[in-house]
Amino acid sequence: MGNICLVIETFTALADPNRFRIVEYLLGGARSVGAIGEALHLNQPQVSKHLRVLKEAGLVDVEARAQQRLYGLRPEPLRELSAWLERYLDVWDERLGQLDSVIEELKAQDTETAQPHARKKKG
Amino acid sequence: MGNICLVIETFTALADPNRFRIVEYLLGGARSVGAIGEALHLNQPQVSKHLRVLKEAGLVDVEARAQQRLYGLRPEPLRELSAWLERYLDVWDERLGQLDSVIEELKAQDTETAQPHARKKKG
DNA sequence: GGAGCATATTCCCGTCAAGAAATATTACCT
DNA sequence: AGGTAATATTTCTTGACGGGAATATGCTCC
Secondary structure (H helix, E strand, O other): OOOHHHHHHHHHHHHOHHHHHHHHHHOOOOEEHHHHHHHHOOOHHHHHHHHHHHHHOOOEEEEEEOOEEEEEEOHHHHHHHHHHHHHHHHHHHHHHHHHHHHHHHHHHHHHHHHOOOOOOOOO | OOOHHHHHHHHHHHHOHHHHHHHHHHOOOOEEHHHHHHHHOOOHHHHHHHHHHHHHOOOEEEEEEOOEEEEEEOHHHHHHHHHHHHHHHHHHHHHHHHHHHHHHHHHHHHHHHHOOOOOOOOO
16 A cells, blocks of 8 residues: 555645646646746746645656756656555445345346246355 | 546545545445544544535535434546546556567667568557 | 434634745856 | 856745634434
């Protein structure tokens, strides 16, 4: 299980609309601070500050290129998020499965009257 | 593509540690307000307020049971979140694939000197 | 219908974070 | 080294949010 605090930090970082837009924009590839600001109509200090938060959350990393810095996405936090999410999706799928088995059981009981040949899945 | 604002709303709702804890707790099944407060050491008004936010984000729903109300998780927002996430994971897997093909290409160029028999993948 | 429990809402306060403008830092070029 | 472009940081203000206490609503049972 990945550390929970990191997931919350990811949520916090992505809860801000402008940071979310930055991340979405960076999905197209690493970009400079100026390019981000121009594309998203944000002034430069805002972009730098948001990138700072994203960097502290591990969502982006920097690569110096001449006098500008390219920010690009880092997969790790969203992979952790995915791992966290999976626990929930699994539980729901499981519950669906239980529902299925209940349905199956009902069907089995139906056919049981016709043919004495039913099986149960779980113990 | 699910609506983006909903994903941000999900992030916002889960960015608060106590709301996050509530959601984690509810993964074990629907619980009453009092049970949540007792389990997580939160006083009742806080729990109600956090549940309100979670409900407005669609993360929980309520079922009245006698004089108490049972709050349970709703799968939809986290499924949407999963769909959003998949775009990112796909891109990264894709890039890994490209990296693989680059490596393959380099290998091919290596063998090209030995045997004149190399192939390229992409046009 | 009143008593009592479970939950929801309101009010107030402290804190924190985002936005804007100005300034500081860094790196490249000549 | 000075000039300039790109980025980072600071300061300030303001609005939003969480926590606590008190109060309001709703439901059940007698």
